[in-house]
Amino acid sequence: MAYTVFERKTPRLGTPMLSFSKIGQMTFNQSAARIMQKETIETILVLWDAEDKKLAMKATSNKKDARTYTVRYNDKGNGASFSAKTFLDHAGIDYSERKGIPITINPNSEYFVEVAIPDALLKKVVTQQRLRLAEA
Numbered sequence: 001m002a003y004t005v006f007e008r009k010t011p012r013l014g015t016p017m018l019s020f021s022k023i024g025q026m027t028f029n030q031s032a033a034r035i036m037q038k039e040t041i042e043t044i045l046v047l048w049d050a051e052d053k054k055l056a057m058k059a060t061s062n063k064k065d066a067r068t069y070t071v072r073y074n075d076k077g078n079g080a081s082f083s084a085k086t087f088l089d090h091a092g093i094d095y096s097e098r099k100g101i102p103i104t105i106n107p108n109s110e111y112f113v114e115v116a117i118p119d120a121l122l123k124k125v126v127t128q129q130r131l132r133l134a135e136a
């Protein structure tokens with residue numbers, strides 16, 4: 001049997017990354033988490049543009065707003081995450097396998113993260129099967 005080189009799913013250092021985990025969390029790698037922690041980003045609003053399939057995050061200090069998510073930083077300083085299963089389902093993002101995308105964090109912008117979700121990370125809607133079932 002021949003050896004194959006194992007490729008990491010997401011880089012650990014360098015490029016800030018956002019991942020969608022199997023349990024419905026959005027996770028930030030160490031690079032992203034360091035920037036966010038330095039900017040004291042603790043609570044965020046998640047925004048979705050369904051037409052352009054874009055995700056944005058906005059920092060907020062209003063912890064009482066029911067729409068906010070609390071970012072939890074790992075004790076070892078190696079990342080951060082928040083639970084977002086309901087949002088991921090709403091947006092149609094496939095999180096059945098851990099998938100990551102590179103992001104740019106702009107703490108001085110209204111939205112500290114803005115990223116287009118690649119089609120490969122979106123659930124495939126099988127409309128033809130639904131039409132056939134409706135006809136039957």
